[in-house]
Amino acid sequence: MNRPEPRPVSASPVDRCSAVLEAAAAVILGKEHELRLALTCLLARGHLLIEDLPGVGKTTLAHLLARLLGLEYARIQFTSDLLPADVIGVSVYDRASESFRFHSGPVFSQLVLADEINRATPKAQSALLEAMEERQVTVEGETRALPEPFFVIATQNPLHQIGTFPLPESQLDRFLMRIELGYPAARQEKRLLAGEDRRALVARQAPVLAPAELAALQELVVAVHAAPAVIDYVHAILAFTRASGRFAYGLSPRAGLGLLRAAKAWALLGGRDYVLPEDVQAVLPACCAHRLVGSGEGAVLDASRVDAEILAHVPVP
Amino acid sequence: MTIERAHWPEPVPDRLQQLWLTLVVIAGAVPLLSWLDWRIAVLVVALFALRLVALRWHGAQPGRWLLVLLTLAAVANCLYVYGNLSGRQGGAALFLSMLALKLLELRARRDLQLVAILLGFLVVVQFLFDQSLGLALYLALVIGGMLALLADLNGAAGGGRLRPALTTTTRLALQALPLTLVLFLLFPRLSAPLWDLGLDAEQARTGFSDTMEPGAVSELVVNGELAFRVRFYATPPPPEQRYWRGLVLWQTDGRRWTVGEPPQGGPVSLALAAAADRLDYEVVLEPTDRRWLFALDLPVAAEGAAFAPDHLLRARRAVESALRYRVRSALDYRTSPPSAALRDYALRLPAATITPRMRALVASWRGEGADDQAVVRRALAHFNREAFHYTLLPPPLGPNPVDAFLFETRRGFCEHYASSFATLMRLAGIPSRVVLGYLGSEPNAIGGYHMVWQSDAHAWVEVLLPGRGWVRVDPTAAVDPSRIDNQSASRLLGAGNPVRFELTQGAWLAQLARGARQFADSIDAAWQDWVLDFSAEDQLGLLQRLGLGRLGEYGLAVLMVATFSLTLGAVLLGLVRAPRVSDPLVSRHARFCRRLARIGLAPHPGEGPQDHGRRVIAARPDLAAPVSRFLALYLPARFGPAPDPRAVVRLDALLRGFRPRRRR
Numbered sequence: 001m002n003r004p005e006p007r008p009v010s011a012s013p014v015d016r017c018s019a020v021l022e023a024a025a026a027v028i029l030g031k032e033h034e035l036r037l038a039l040t041c042l043l044a045r046g047h048l049l050i051e052d053l054p055g056v057g058k059t060t061l062a063h064l065l066a067r068l069l070g071l072e073y074a075r076i077q078f079t080s081d082l083l084p085a086d087v088i089g090v091s092v093y094d095r096a097s098e099s100f101r102f103h104s105g106p107v108f109s110q111l112v113l114a115d116e117i118n119r120a121t122p123k124a125q126s127a128l129l130e131a132m133e134e135r136q137v138t139v140e141g142e143t144r145a146l147p148e149p150f151f152v153i154a155t156q157n158p159l160h161q162i163g164t165f166p167l168p169e170s171q172l173d174r175f176l177m178r179i180e181l182g183y184p185a186a187r188q189e190k191r192l193l194a195g196e197d198r199r200a201l202v203a204r205q206a207p208v209l210a211p212a213e214l215a216a217l218q219e220l221v222v223a224v225h226a227a228p229a230v231i232d233y234v235h236a237i238l239a240f241t242r243a244s245g246r247f248a249y250g251l252s253p254r255a256g257l258g259l260l261r262a263a264k265a266w267a268l269l270g271g272r273d274y275v276l277p278e279d280v281q282a283v284l285p286a287c288c289a290h291r292l293v294g295s296g297e298g299a300v301l302d303a304s305r306v307d308a309e310i311l312a313h314v315p316v317p
Numbered sequence: 318m319t320i321e322r323a324h325w326p327e328p329v330p331d332r333l334q335q336l337w338l339t340l341v342v343i344a345g346a347v348p349l350l351s352w353l354d355w356r357i358a359v360l361v362v363a364l365f366a367l368r369l370v371a372l373r374w375h376g377a378q379p380g381r382w383l384l385v386l387l388t389l390a391a392v393a394n395c396l397y398v399y400g401n402l403s404g405r406q407g408g409a410a411l412f413l414s415m416l417a418l419k420l421l422e423l424r425a426r427r428d429l430q431l432v433a434i435l436l437g438f439l440v441v442v443q444f445l446f447d448q449s450l451g452l453a454l455y456l457a458l459v460i461g462g463m464l465a466l467l468a469d470l471n472g473a474a475g476g477g478r479l480r481p482a483l484t485t486t487t488r489l490a491l492q493a494l495p496l497t498l499v500l501f502l503l504f505p506r507l508s509a510p511l512w513d514l515g516l517d518a519e520q521a522r523t524g525f526s527d528t529m530e531p532g533a534v535s536e537l538v539v540n541g542e543l544a545f546r547v548r549f550y551a552t553p554p555p556p557e558q559r560y561w562r563g564l565v566l567w568q569t570d571g572r573r574w575t576v577g578e579p580p581q582g583g584p585v586s587l588a589l590a591a592a593a594d595r596l597d598y599e600v601v602l603e604p605t606d607r608r609w610l611f612a613l614d615l616p617v618a619a620e621g622a623a624f625a626p627d628h629l630l631r632a633r634r635a636v637e638s639a640l641r642y643r644v645r646s647a648l649d650y651r652t653s654p655p656s657a658a659l660r661d662y663a664l665r666l667p668a669a670t671i672t673p674r675m676r677a678l679v680a681s682w683r684g685e686g687a688d689d690q691a692v693v694r695r696a697l698a699h700f701n702r703e704a705f706h707y708t709l710l711p712p713p714l715g716p717n718p719v720d721a722f723l724f725e726t727r728r729g730f731c732e733h734y735a736s737s738f739a740t741l742m743r744l745a746g747i748p749s750r751v752v753l754g755y756l757g758s759e760p761n762a763i764g765g766y767h768m769v770w771q772s773d774a775h776a777w778v779e780v781l782l783p784g785r786g787w788v789r790v791d792p793t794a795a796v797d798p799s800r801i802d803n804q805s806a807s808r809l810l811g812a813g814n815p816v817r818f819e820l821t822q823g824a825w826l827a828q829l830a831r832g833a834r835q836f837a838d839s840i841d842a843a844w845q846d847w848v849l850d851f852s853a854e855d856q857l858g859l860l861q862r863l864g865l866g867r868l869g870e871y872g873l874a875v876l877m878v879a880t881f882s883l884t885l886g887a888v889l890l891g892l893v894r895a896p897r898v899s900d901p902l903v904s905r906h907a908r909f910c911r912r913l914a915r916i917g918l919a920p921h922p923g924e925g926p927q928d929h930g931r932r933v934i935a936a937r938p939d940l941a942a943p944v945s946r947f948l949a950l951y952l953p954a955r956f957g958p959a960p961d962p963r964a965v966v967r968l969d970a971l972l973r974g975f976r977p978r979r980r981r
Contacts, residue, residue, distance in 0.1 A: 225958035227955065227957070230956060273958060274956045276927050276952060277927075278926075281928075311923035312921075312922045312923040316925050317903075
């Protein structure tokens with residue numbers, strides 16, 4: 001893979017993040033908030049699910065992030081005949097050494113794009129999703145660690161489209177965030193039409209962060225301070241989803257941990273070393289909507305409803 | 318290819334909540350069921366059973382049309398049994414039937430809440446039937462169950478289900494306690510009920526009827542219920558003097574005695590012995606549904622009761638709930654001679670039942686020209702000497718009970734003796750009448766009062782003696798003690814019933830049982846004294862002691878409403894304000910928000926402090942500097958890793974000058 005040299009190191013890691021976002025915004029037009037959420041998700045060591053119609057730039061976003069962060073990138077196109085081995089890899093008999101040799105699959109990459117994940121059968125889905133949670137793969141009794149960092153961006157089509165296998169809620173829970181891209185606004189879309197081919201544009205991007213810098217940033221996220229008042233606030237949100245009767249099931253403790261970690265990453269991107277309630281609020285729709293099912297409804301929540309359903313009812317510290 | 322969407326279970330109301338509600342309603346309905354007609358009870362129990370079955374197997378849930386039919390059937394049932402839907406029983410029956418039906422159509426959470434509220438009504442209705450402490454405690458438990466359900470429905474915070482629900486219930490109950498006390502003490506009491514409920518007297522109460530025939534009293538004698546309680550203000554009279562008069566019977570047909578229609582003579586005067594003989598006491602009578610009251614032989618003054626002819630006491634209306642009255646009695650008295658008409662009335666005999674041997678017996682007493690007093694003495698001696706037995710299980714007496722009792726069976730109890738004695742006296746030309754009442758009382762050492770039981774019911778005779786007026790004679794007491802059959806009472810009670818321990822005096826078990834009974838009754842009496850009988854006068858007395866005696870009923874109402882609103886207001890204020898203002902930073906931020914609220918820029922629900930500040934600055938750029946300074950101090954101090962210890966002081970300084978005004 002042809003990898004350009006990283007740009008010169010600038011002063012603070014937060015400035016580097018801003019640089020990443022700036023560079024990304026130049027390629028994906030008018031989606032600053034979504035880009036910021038995606039980067040937050042990555043800094044919080046979470047996996048990202050992008051749900052939207054085909055052709056709105058899901059794949060471009062994934063590829064772009066890989067380029068900007070200098071990550072090894074692999075793409076798996078999920079289809080209904082995809083097998084777990086296509087994801088994880090297979091052992092092939094090597095005549096020369098007279099033994100089986102493991103040919104690692106695309107999952108052994110730092111950034112894996114699982115395109116249209118809901119087109120594959122649950123069996124293939126679960127092969128990836130297990131790797132996501134464990135950050136390791138066990139093949140034929142041998143456990144192999146996945147690279148570090150390891151980041152999965154999965155895209156899926158809206159559930160009502162024909163030929164989809166919806167992810168079960170237990171697997172949805174493994175994604176830290178779910179975002180939607182949506183159509184660009186009129187001005188940005190015209191710029192997009194007038195501009196260069198996105199693919200070429202992505203290929204030209206030089207990495208902004210070195211892998212070591214990304215790891216350092218991820219460490220910084222963990223160190224962001226969450227005051228007791230913020231912990232109380234996160235807990236109040238969890239308790240509200242469980243007790244209010246508005247949702248079929250409340251948020252899991254894993255969701256709570258993810259929410260706090262994402263809020264910390266969001267705070268770091270905002271240049272702060274402590275979490276504000278607003279940081280929690282900013283990441284809450286992306287972190288929680290896909291884990292909640294409105295009571296009496298059959299489908300997960302729309303992110304836009306989270307504000308009305310939760311935030312307005314939980315007192316802010 | 319599509320896969321069906323996962324089927325989500327109905328979130329609310331869940332089955333546990335429905336089951337819990339059903340069980341609470343059933344528990345709440347049990348006492349009421351026992352007071353209603355069995356036909357109502359059968360229908361309601363069937364509906365409950367159907368409900369429980371439908372909870373287990375959804376197929377059993379009746380459809381809409383069946384529910385309509387059931388409703389019509391329930392209304393018809395109530396109308397058929399009680400003839401109306403408005404009386405106490407009819408109304409309660411209809412209400413309970415409808416409640417049971419409502420249980421069968423719980424669809425939404427709203428239905429559950431409605432039933433929970435109706436359950437409160439169900440609890441209140443039962444106090445129309447019974448006001449005992451036991452019922453009150455039981456129904457308090459039922460209310461607790463209901464509160465737990467409501468707490469669960471409204472998502473009591475915390476882990477698990479049972480614990481938070483119970484915690485919330487306890488907290489609610491404790492919060493309600495002071496309000497209850499305020500209402501109880503200050504709610505204006507009415508000396509008379511506001512409305513006449515038209516309580517139907519169909520409900521059979523234990524107690525006397527106004528006739529006496531063989532067997533009527535013996536039912537009472539084995540009845541274990543309390544008749545009334547007496548609190549003597551001084552030393553009580555000796556037990557053999559404790560004759561409680563209730564009713565005077567004048568007329569007999571040879572078998573039964575009734576009140577009859579005695580001609581009313583002029584005023585009857587009493588000649589009383591020395592004043593030291595007067596006895597003051599207070600009686601709390603258990604409900605009888607009758608008007609007659611009981612007083613020691615012989616009442617001379619009464620408070621809370623009216624006098625009737627024959628020195629009897631009458632309540633102003635039927636005693637449907639416990640009645641308290643005060644009496645002064647004189648044990649030694651002499652009545653003035655009655656009118657001639659009354660005298661004649663007291664000599665009337667059922668001619669058909671008088672047999673020659675009765676005449677012969679009376680003639681033998683009169684024989685030697687004895688006066689009336691001597692005749693009475695000889696008659697009593699006759700009962701004592703001959704083989705008369707006292708038993709609660711007398712042999713059947715045939716068509717002429719007096720004759721059969723006197724000469725053949727000679728076994729009976731007070732009513733046999735009183736009836737025969739009065740008849741014989743009339744035959745001898747001595748005017749006589751039968752008195753119904755109670756004899757004796759059991760002191761309650763714990764409560765400091767006396768208890769009179771239904772089993773103390775008694776009948777005796779009053780004869781008119783020249784120069785002395787009406788004189789009490791108790792022929793039953795003349796029976797030789799060795800001929801009193803103690804075993805018959807316990808036999809009459811039947812196997813399995815508690816044996817009456819009076820019969821084995823002295824045994825430690827008897828003493829224990831007696832102590833337990835006295836203890837239980839003293840609790841009942843305290844409940845009666847302090848809760849049920851907390852009257853308008855008691856309330857006034859309490860207020861006077863508090864220095865609020867000048868308040869009239871309106872003042873009282875105002876005081877109550879004021880106290881109530883203040884308490885509620887305090888609670889609401891506590892709810893509206895942030896629960897913990899102990900953090901000084903939080904209180905500074907709250908002050909900051911209040912100042913901004915004055916210019917219409919209070920934080921929106923769910924708006925964080927930073928977003929709020931940004932919105933304020935966007936709306937009022939002139940406030941940008943102070944708001945930014947405040948937030949720059951507050952946010953890191955509150956949420957940051959190393960809070961500035963002087964932040965509070967600085968915030969205070971900032972807030973002192975921060976008084977935003979509306980723009981013109």
